[in-house]
Amino acid sequence: APWTARVLTLFPEMFPGPLGHSLAGRALERDLWRLEARDIRAHALDRHHMVDDTPAGGGPGMVMKPDVIAAAVDAARAGLAAPTLYLSPRGKPLAQDRVRELAEGPGVILLCGRFEGVDQRVIDGRQLEEVSIGDFVLSGGEPAALCLIDAAVRLIPGVMGAAETLAEESFTGDLLEYPHYTRPQEWEGRRVPEVLLSGHHGRIHSWRREEAERLTRERRPDLWSRYLARKGQGMRSPD
Numbered sequence: 001a002p003w004t005a006r007v008l009t010l011f012p013e014m015f016p017g018p019l020g021h022s023l024a025g026r027a028l029e030r031d032l033w034r035l036e037a038r039d040i041r042a043h044a045l046d047r048h049h050m051v052d053d054t055p056a057g058g059g060p061g062m063v064m065k066p067d068v069i070a071a072a073v074d075a076a077r078a079g080l081a082a083p084t085l086y087l088s089p090r091g092k093p094l095a096q097d098r099v100r101e102l103a104e105g106p107g108v109i110l111l112c113g114r115f116e117g118v119d120q121r122v123i124d125g126r127q128l129e130e131v132s133i134g135d136f137v138l139s140g141g142e143p144a145a146l147c148l149i150d151a152a153v154r155l156i157p158g159v160m161g162a163a164e165t166l167a168e169e170s171f172t173g174d175l176l177e178y179p180h181y182t183r184p185q186e187w188e189g190r191r192v193p194e195v196l197l198s199g200h201h202g203r204i205h206s207w208r209r210e211e212a213e214r215l216t217r218e219r220r221p222d223l224w225s226r227y228l229a230r231k232g233q234g235m236r237s238p239d
């Protein structure tokens with residue numbers, strides 16, 4: 001079977017959403033990957049199909065019931081030997097290295113939480129890998145799941161066009177991307193940098209590298225430190 005994203009959610013109608021369009025959408029139509037959105041509520045077996053309950057100890061909001069979530073996770077794991085991730089703002093920050101690993105495997109099982117989250121015992125008991133997509137709070141895990149899937153799908157062989165694949169090869173997540181320009185040569189008094197019109201491919205390459213380094217140094221001291229450390233350790237030297 002192709003790479004598969006199996007999503008556990010109370011809102012299956014949110015999928016494929018944006019993933020049905022553009023690059024990911026075309027790859028989905030070509031069966032280069034599969035998307036299965038499963039309704040968590042199908043695993044609520046009591047009369048009222050309850051999926052959440054009030055927090056132990058009191059306080060605001062609702063907590064997703066461990067028995068319902070466990071049943072949904074156990075069913076999802078049958079026939080897909082993929083990591084199970086729980087999307088939550090207190091998870092480990094998702095980074096390109098983990099995305100690359102996920103894209104190389106058989107797929108992902110993604111648990112999307114709503115309300116205040118899920119009962120901690122199901123996170124512990126089912127060994128869910130808790131991941132966040134950034135330091136901000138979404139109202140639910142679904143938009144985060146869409147982001148994670150998008151990031152993984154574009155790395156699946158055959159999904160990206162040749163042009164985009166080459167672009168990926170120059171700076172693979174170590175540095176921020178250099179600035180891009182197109183026609184016209186002058187727009188609202190702003191010119192395309194002269195070097196990009198020179199036809200000197202060596203100088204263009206150097207300029208782009210310098211710009212990527214400058215932007216990374218200015219905006220992302222965290223990435224800049226890691227880049228310097230890796231360069232020191234004999235990473236193939238920047239040309």
Ligand code: 6GU
Nearest residue numbers: 087088133136138140144
């Ligand atoms: Cl993965 N989920 C939610 N609900 N909020 C987030 C997030 C995830 N990542 C950042 N904020």
